[in-house]
Amino acid sequence: MFSTHYLRKAFTLNSKRFSSTISGLDASKVKVTKSQVLKPLVANKDLVFGHTFTDHMITADWNEEKGWLAPEIRPYENLSLAPSTVVFHYASECFEGMKAYKDKKGNIRLFRPDMNMARMNRSTARIALPQFDGDELLKLIGEYTKMDSRWIPNERGYSLYLRPTMIGTQEALGVNPPSNAKLFVIGCPVGPYYKTGFAAIKLMATTEYVRAWPRGTGDAKIGGNYAPGLLPQRLAAARGSQQNLWLFGDDHQLTEVGAMNLFLLWKNESNELELVTPPLDGSILPGVTRDSILSLAREWNEFKVTERKLTMPELREAIKQGRVKEVFGAGTACIVSPIKTIEYLGEDLAIPLDPYDSTSQAGPYTKRFSDEIMDIQYGDKESPWSVVV
């Protein structure tokens, strides 16, 4: 996998940064400053994804001489940065998306947070930002979520979305690896990602633009992967789709959806029931929800589970032959999002939802994946994936 390869390279080049003379991120050094004025909470029904933020944030600064300075939990406030700061010019930025849930006992839970920490360190390595100790950041996130726990909704379907972010902060226009960086984590209470709630969405397959390429950055969660998707998304929205579907190659291979990984449950060419998702070939984001769905499906052992390439013409043919049972997206923001239509080359391809209930917005397995993951996330089902902070 490319990611492993460049990670090794980055570690080799950065080895001096792990020497004893510079400091690693250390949660025990945290300086806590409480906000003097707490903001009013927003009712769950009024939440818009990513618009409301809690009272505090985590920050930690890094420079190449000293390493990580003492982290802080401090009031949520603006960042003050020179206009020459590298993040504004060369997109030295990467992020994670994760959620904190409140269980019935009032405990705060994270879902597989170690995967976010590992992925974020792969992202930073790919764009020459510094590495950090993920366990230390998780300790800070634990403290932060406890401090802002009144912001974590306790209604199922709602949670506190957490956004760890790292940006390059050196003030210089030369195109060079950042000598300074800032890590911060902000949190916002959220409900369903789409305004439509758990309703099936429409995708538009994008044939004019390509998201990622072999030996590019498609498997890293870096800012630069997102801005180029805004125009295709706007084009999709103008045609009534909630998201665009990224294809690759002249044969129009399925890769991923605007902000989600993609799954297909179908009767394959050999008439086997099979769950398919595109493989992690270096150009696809290795989603935590994606990995969780694959694990659950393999545990259930009720159908074949395959990571493999699949093209739009193959999918179109299967849809027309009635072999496609369910299609859904998967990601931290939406968890599981049923898909009812894919527009491809001007044609609307209709995907079945629930064959037993015409009012349902999701197929039976789509719904089961969603329920099972949410049961774990909200602590209703015991699982090592759910970590009490």
Place this chain on the structure above:
Amino acid sequence: MFSTHYLRKAFTLNSKRFSSTISGLDASKVKVTKSQVLKPLVANKDLVFGHTFTDHMITADWNEEKGWLAPEIRPYENLSLAPSTVVFHYASECFEGMKAYKDKKGNIRLFRPDMNMARMNRSTARIALPQFDGDELLKLIGEYTKMDSRWIPNERGYSLYLRPTMIGTQEALGVNPPSNAKLFVIGCPVGPYYKTGFAAIKLMATTEYVRAWPRGTGDAKIGGNYAPGLLPQRLAAARGSQQNLWLFGDDHQLTEVGAMNLFLLWKNESNELELVTPPLDGSILPGVTRDSILSLAREWNEFKVTERKLTMPELREAIKQGRVKEVFGAGTACIVSPIKTIEYLGEDLAIPLDPYDSTSQAGPYTKRFSDEIMDIQYGDKESPWSVVV
């Protein structure tokens, strides 16, 4: 060309933004606030590229309801932005690089600034940031450079580097086109881009990473194109190269250098003297210096001038056969940068510099391009390319 295509798309989608109810960028509305304390100048010899900034900056804010608000020329100071601002997460950012020169009469001159304005509007279109009237921004830049004219060095080889930048400023984590944006221009006095001055540099051909691809964003000057280049650049630096050379495809086509376009003067397969640069196929930055060199070469009419694909194996063979005469990079920051070595698959390929002068750091044509462009930039040679502000 892709750029034209997506530009048309963007304009169609944004047509309501050009209606009479919203404002365009208007230089006549500028609000000027002078800095109370002027900073001490830095001697030319002490300038490091992109480290020293002048006393003022241009700013202009945009929102989708009102369009462009009145621009300002104000003291150079930090930007204050919420940590949720879209530029930190999804790399909603693009920029230009241009220079202001002082001629012998003390006039301030820009070099083909209309090309920067046009390219910046293509970049903003590609990532769903707003369009602006380039003539109006040039008026503002004229006023700004006059106000900070003491920062424009009058020594040849030195200039005031200008960095127009646009960032998305909406405070929301949903992946949506920015509803708010900020345009700013900062300026810094600069000398030669490389510490080595006008000395020939070494490139390392990058085979592990790809910069751009068809239907991607390689022809837009957006931040996201740059952060992924930092690791390859660090790898190149670790092996003694100043920049990396980006290749594309299994046949290792030459595309561009880290921060420059690439030119080759050689005896081609038909034994004709030919200047070659990779074509603008949508994955290469359409450089202003690149275009200027092509124009000059066609005007001179002393050798064939061709935009065409060329692979590293072809170049390697030509070097070994002694057919390669000169190789150089071209860009606003360095203008022209002679290249003496390309490391490719572990082998150092030596490029000739001046066959008549072993102490020279550039081939005769490389030097002539540099001299002629600088003559125009500094107003020593009359040309419509040089615009007095």
